[in-house]
Amino acid sequence: MAEVKLHGRWYSPFLYRVIWALKLKGISYEYIEEDLSNKSPLLLQYNPVHKKIPVLVHSGKPICESMIIIEYIEEKWPQTPLLPSDPYERAKARFWVKFVEEKAPAFWSLYRSTGEEQKKALKDSSETLKIVEEQGLGEKKFFGGDSIGIVDIAFGAIAHWFGVFEEIVEVKVLEAHAFPRLHAWKVNFEEVPVIKENLPDRDKMLDYFKKRRIESLSASQ
Amino acid sequence: MEKQNEVVLFGTWASAFCKRVELALKIKGIPYEYVEEDLTNKSESLLHYNPVHKKVPVLVHNGKPISESLVILEYIDECWNNTPKLLPEDPYQRAKVRFWVNFFDHQIMARLLPIIMTRGEEREKAIKEFNELLKVFEEGINKDFPEEFPFLEGKTLGYLDIVVGTALCNYEAFHEVVDVVFSPEKNPVIMAWVKALKNHPLMKETLPPHDKFVDKMREKYLDQYP
Numbered sequence: 001m002a003e004v005k006l007h008g009r010w011y012s013p014f015l016y017r018v019i020w021a022l023k024l025k026g027i028s029y030e031y032i033e034e035d036l037s038n039k040s041p042l043l044l045q046y047n048p049v050h051k052k053i054p055v056l057v058h059s060g061k062p063i064c065e066s067m068i069i070i071e072y073i074e075e076k077w078p079q080t081p082l083l084p085s086d087p088y089e090r091a092k093a094r095f096w097v098k099f100v101e102e103k104a105p106a107f108w109s110l111y112r113s114t115g116e117e118q119k120k121a122l123k124d125s126s127e128t129l130k131i132v133e134e135q136g137l138g139e140k141k142f143f144g145g146d147s148i149g150i151v152d153i154a155f156g157a158i159a160h161w162f163g164v165f166e167e168i169v170e171v172k173v174l175e176a177h178a179f180p181r182l183h184a185w186k187v188n189f190e191e192v193p194v195i196k197e198n199l200p201d202r203d204k205m206l207d208y209f210k211k212r213r214i215e216s217l218s219a220s221q
Numbered sequence: 222m223e224k225q226n227e228v229v230l231f232g233t234w235a236s237a238f239c240k241r242v243e244l245a246l247k248i249k250g251i252p253y254e255y256v257e258e259d260l261t262n263k264s265e266s267l268l269h270y271n272p273v274h275k276k277v278p279v280l281v282h283n284g285k286p287i288s289e290s291l292v293i294l295e296y297i298d299e300c301w302n303n304t305p306k307l308l309p310e311d312p313y314q315r316a317k318v319r320f321w322v323n324f325f326d327h328q329i330m331a332r333l334l335p336i337i338m339t340r341g342e343e344r345e346k347a348i349k350e351f352n353e354l355l356k357v358f359e360e361g362i363n364k365d366f367p368e369e370f371p372f373l374e375g376k377t378l379g380y381l382d383i384v385v386g387t388a389l390c391n392y393e394a395f396h397e398v399v400d401v402v403f404s405p406e407k408n409p410v411i412m413a414w415v416k417a418l419k420n421h422p423l424m425k426e427t428l429p430p431h432d433k434f435v436d437k438m439r440e441k442y443l444d445q446y447p
Contacts, residue, residue: 049324049361063316065323075312091287091296098289099273135273 004029005057007043009036010200011208013157014066015054020153021070023194025077029056066157067097070150082150096136096143096151103128104158110173111165111213118169125162125173133182141188148192156189164205168213228253229281231267233260234429235437238290239278240387244427245294248378249301291322294380305377317365321358322384329354330388337399337442348400352407359410378421385411386418387427391434398438 006022006029008015022029034043034053046055046062055062056069058076063069074082083090106124113121132155137143143151159174163186166172176183189195230246230253232239246253258267258277270279270286279286280293282300287293298307308315332354335347362381378386392403392415405412418424429437 049357058313061313063313063320065320068316068319068323071319072312072316075315087296087299088282088285088287090299091292094292094295095287095289098292131273 003059005032006030007032007034007040007046007055007057008053009034011205012053013161016160016198016200017066017153017157018054018056018069018073019198020156020194021073021082023198024082024148025073025080027073027077067101067150067154070153074150082144082153084144084149093143093149093151096132097154099132099136100151100154100158107158107162107165110162110171111169111209112216114217118171122171122173126178129174129179129182133179137181137185139181142185148189148195152185152189156186156195159186160190160199161205164202164209167206168210226251227281227283229256230254231256231258231264231270231279231281232277233258235434235441236277237387240427240429241290241383242278242280242293242297244378244383244387244423245297245307247423247427248305248307248383249297249303251297251301291326291384294383298380305379307378307380307383309379318380321362321365321381324358324361325381325384325388329358333395336402338446344400348402351402355403355408355411359408363410378418378423382418385414386421386424389415390419390424390428391431394431394434394438397435398442 004022004027006015006018008018008031010033032040032042034040036053039051043053043055044051046057047053047064050064052064054066054069055064056072057063058072063072070082083093103124106121106128109121110118110125136151136155142148143155148156159182162174166174174183174186190199228246228251230239230242232242232255234257243255256264256266258264260277263275267277267279268275270281271277271288274288276288278290278293279288280296281287282296287296294307308318329351332347332351336344336351339347389403389411395402403412403415419428
């Protein structure tokens, strides 16, 4: 069988998107932890343009950008499909993936910023959650219907990390009373065995992101 | 009467994103109805079909709307599964094409506004950065598609051609209204590619007329950033 390698960083939501896709499809891979403050020559060779993780390397051929990697995985390994088979439903799924990608910065901004900037991030992320809940998820259990799909994976990474950020900045946004269906979705998503078994250690994450926030805020003063 | 394949495209004539879809439809030989939108007075149809973004382009196929130009292009390629194909068949090639289109949209095109908004030294710096990014793009395309570059010479237009062509073929308008940013000296590969694209009959048919486009750009950019 051709070899699959995945270069990542343990706390990256983008990495986990790819892990979830590989695990859901039962694809074996070798994981390589990258030190982003001291990037390996291999990473720089595989992703010369962005020098970022995740990078999937399949039989020596590198693929970059988490959602592009997932589309590749979907095409190479059709079992447990992550995209619907109908072209219109696929287009809808891709629309929501793009939406999530476009709106993601606000979620990070809530964590990274303070004052007015943070207030704006709070407003923007709430608005995004509202649109995603009402128009993306609707009455469905998962974005993919009865089982998780590409949109669940794309958004799931944002939502899970967002939970950690909310705790650090002591601001609750994705609450059950404000977003009942999305909150229920998050609970269900994190109960899916592949997801539950493949999440970074929460305490470790809290610790890491707390430290990073302090460092970056004091650096910008 | 039997329901045909009904395709309606909501767009604006000066938008490269809308031109992407028009070009894709023409490449595939798909008949469509075009509806020009006034973005200062959006139609009920547009708001109904794209409630999330309220933007063009929107493709409506047998009453079902699809938004976001790149999503629409992939939809067109999958739904009208005939030759010519817009994206390559091989998954690894597809991943590379998607990567470079993503880079083009998010890295390169994002650098035009900083040029428009600045003057003097700041603008020179912005133009330099733009040319450097184009160079990265050129080198990347050359490396990833060694057999195919330049793309044309009897070949049909593909996903990358569509995206690059609709964005850059009217570069002379940008030169006239804003500043000279594209040159064969700085970016020979891109310029050769754009030149070939400009001569393609479907591209010629799709692109907005130069003078009209210049007026629109003046209105859009100079009025906002005098």
